[in-house]
Amino acid sequence: KAGVTQTPRYLIKTRGQQVTLSCSPISGHRSVSWYQQTPGQGLQFLFEYFSETQRNKGNFPGRFSGRQFSNSRSEMNVSTLELGDSALYLCASSLSLGTGGEQYFGPGTRLTVT
Amino acid sequence: AQSVTQLGSHVSVSEGALVLLRCNYSSSVPPYLFWYVQYPNQGLQLLLKYTSAATLVKGINGFEAEFKKSETSFHLTKPSAHMSDAAEYFCAVTLTGTASKLTFGTGTRLQVTL
Numbered sequence: 001k002a003g004v005t006q007t008p009r010y011l012i013k014t015r016g017q018q019v020t021l022s023c024s025p026i027s028g029h030r031s032v033s034w035y036q037q038t039p040g041q042g043l044q045f046l047f048e049y050f051s052e053t054q055r056n057k058g059n060f061p062g063r064f065s066g067r068q069f070s071n072s073r074s075e076m077n078v079s080t081l082e083l084g085d086s087a088l089y090l091c092a093s094s095l096s097l098g099t100g101g102e103q104y105f106g107p108g109t110r111l112t113v114t
Numbered sequence: 115a116q117s118v119t120q121l122g123s124h125v126s127v128s129e130g131a132l133v134l135l136r137c138n139y140s141s142s143v144p145p146y147l148f149w150y151v152q153y154p155n156q157g158l159q160l161l162l163k164y165t166s167a168a169t170l171v172k173g174i175n176g177f178e179a180e181f182k183k184s185e186t187s188f189h190l191t192k193p194s195a196h197m198s199d200a201a202e203y204f205c206a207v208t209l210t211g212t213a214s215k216l217t218f219g220t221g222t223r224l225q226v227t228l
């Protein structure tokens with residue numbers, strides 16, 4: 001069974017631009033979560049989607065948004081990029097909500113904002 | 115709210131020596147606890163999880179962890195380190211319920227020397 005895939009793997013953007021990252025969960029998994037990883041703040045939860053609905057949200061500004069499609073694929077969008085948004089963005093999928101957090105992570109998208 | 119604290123941002127052991135990575139949790143209700151490993155330029159891989167069944171949990175690659183409620187700890191151990199164990203290790207906690215949000219510790223980088 002294929003793992004979680006994320007595209008693109010690397011991205012360079014300029015301050016003020018917006019970016020969209022994509023995540024395809026493991027087949028049959030219906031819950032998708034997004035995390036931001038930076039050297040300073042570590043791993044931080046962004047949001048979780050299940051059945052095309054946002055079920056949980058972390059403490060990030062409204063510039064960070066996401067959505068989930070009927071096939072469980074998810075996208076996250078960051079508008080008006082700031083230098084501090086440079087990070088590794090990880091997507092994780094799980095079978096459903098409340099599965100005890102057993103999540104399967106993709107390789108991440110490395111975003112660099114210049 | 116739940117949280118985890120990892121003691122020691124860097125741990126160095128000799129090949130063949132015992133690996134001990136420390137994690138203490140804080141939670142007002144019984145938690146689910148996890149250890150994840152991250153190799154360079156990769157996502158996170160689940161090593162093992164505690165979900166209130168057995169207190170001694172065995173994971174992949176020879177790792178195990180013991181849940182000690184009295185000490186609020188979930189330390190990760192491996193009897194004999196291998197060079198391939200060099201990576202960053204994250205302890206994480208989530209609560210039962212309808213969400214899968216993981217709260218991560220700050221990570222411990224394990225170095226294995228000859």
